[in-house]
Amino acid sequence: MSSTNGATSATKLRLASARRRVRTFLDQISQLEASDFPHADGREALEYIKQHFLIRQNTLDSLPASVSEEVVREVCTNTTAALARNTDVLGFILRSTNVRNAFELHFPLKRLVEQVISPKARLVMSSEWNFVPFTYPMNLYLLPEFVLVGGPAPESGNVLIVPLAGHEIGHSAWSAHEIKDLIQGELTNAIDEAIAANPSDRDRVLKELTLGIDHLQNTCMFMAIRQLEEVFCDLFGLFVFGESYLFAYEYFLAPGGGIRATGYPSATDRVQYLLDAAAVLKLRVDPDLFAGWQPSNNRNNPHADVLAFADVAVARTVPSLRMLAFDLLKKKKVQRNRPKVVQRIMDAFNGHIPDGEGASLAEITTAGWRYLRGRGGLSSAEERLEHDMLNELMLKSIEVSEFRLRVSANA
Incomplete structure (x- = not known):
């Protein structure tokens, strides 16, 4: 050489x-x-x-x-x-070693990962410089059994955003349980029906974008399957965390709007899918929670017309996807919020003490959100101490629950 x-x-x-x-x-x-x-x-x-x-x-x-x-x-x-x-x-x-992270959250979230994905699954949580939480999917070549969930650094110690981790873990569940394969047949039919139902729009799109019908169908499938993955993750987070997922979702993304990405449902459709699912789960939802939610902006999107077909197909497929998601989580014996336990935690927080009897992470965050919203959001400088106290009460309640679980397991 x-x-x-x-x-x-x-x-x-x-x-x-x-x-x-x-x-x-x-x-x-x-x-x-x-x-x-x-x-x-x-x-x-x-x-x-x-x-x-x-x-x-x-x-x-x-x-x-x-x-x-x-x-x-x-x-x-x-x-x-x-x-x-x-x-x-x-x-x-x-960054997962940074003391700014709420390390108390690791074990309850890891149990969720083990329960719904695989007993061998591992979890690494970190604070990141991204606006919203995200996940590395479980297809990392060197770490196939690891779920890596990142949250925004400014919120790294905020327990109230933990429900959004449910969405991120949902991405790994989508992959691990091959949800795409389970839903693709129905989605294919929905796409064909959506295109056939609008022959004038179909012919115009084929002409303007110089697409063949196969290319149009494939493009719709690519957009729709990515949208359905996001919807699945929302359904996953909603089932696991209940109404606290809705509160955390609204906290990060209100009031909707923004430029539409083809891999996501429109802002208003996505909220509607959540509300429909909440009704199926019989969750108590504040009717004003998503009031005035803004639609996504499709302007300057060259695929807007193709996206319209995909949106119709997604809407038709969501009910079946919802059933798949909820049946999976029921089969995995994921516990939903117990109203009496949430109220008990609320009573403890009102007394400025942590819950001492043990509760799920979802129940603790739900009680925390109810406390916060019941006090107008706790956003002023004068209310900073009370907000920080609430966060500490939630963390202590999680620690107590973890302790009780370990003691009972070794009893």
Whole structure:
């Protein structure tokens, strides 16, 4: 791998670069291993990644000097891709150790993940610089059994937003239980019916966008399946957390509107799907909760006409999707809120004491939201202390519940 003039060849230098990059990546992992991990799952995730890159390092180091340029090119391409996929995951794992995170939430959320996805599933939670919570899906190449849920850093200690984690865990449930495959047949029929029901719009779209009918159907399917995944995650969060999911949803996204993304239902449709599901679950919903909710803006979207077909198909498919979601969670024996327990927690909070008898995470957050809303939102500077007290009462109630669960398990 030397050039004709005796200088080191570009191929050899490129291979040296790949070796250095993997070495520095492993050095970074070594530094992260010195972090104080509040839960074992984060350290385990780091170990999985480390072992993969140790194998990759050994492969790079063992390549002979006579290795061909083609092999080096492929090795370097794969190395670059692996580093790109996992660098942000290292950052996520590091931020999961930050003391700003509410570590008390880990165990109840992990139990939910184990219950609805897999007993082998692990959870890593972190604060992130994203506006809304998000999840890495359970298809990370090196971490196939891990759910990574990130929340916005300014809200990292706010227990009231925890119900939104239900939506994020729902993405992993969608994948783990292959919901797409279960709903795709019905969705295909709904798309065909939506297109056939509007022949004039269909012909105009085919002409304006120079699409064939197969391309139109496939584009509708791509948009609709992504929308249904988001709806499924909302249904998942609603079933698990009850009305507190609605409160947290409204807190983050009010008053709707915004530019429409093709992978999401319109703001008003999404809320309506939630309200319809709440009625099925017989949840108590404040009639003013989503008052004045604004529709999404489709302006300047070249696929707006295609999206209209997808929206019709999604609306027709949502009832079946809702049944799938709720049946799954019932089968997994996910406990819904118990009204008497929520009221008991409310009574404790009104007395400025944590709940001492044990309750689910959903029941505690529901009581917290009712307390907050019953006091007008607690947003003024004068009410800051009461708001912070409420957060501490919820955290202490979660700790008490965790303690009681562990004691009863070992009794």
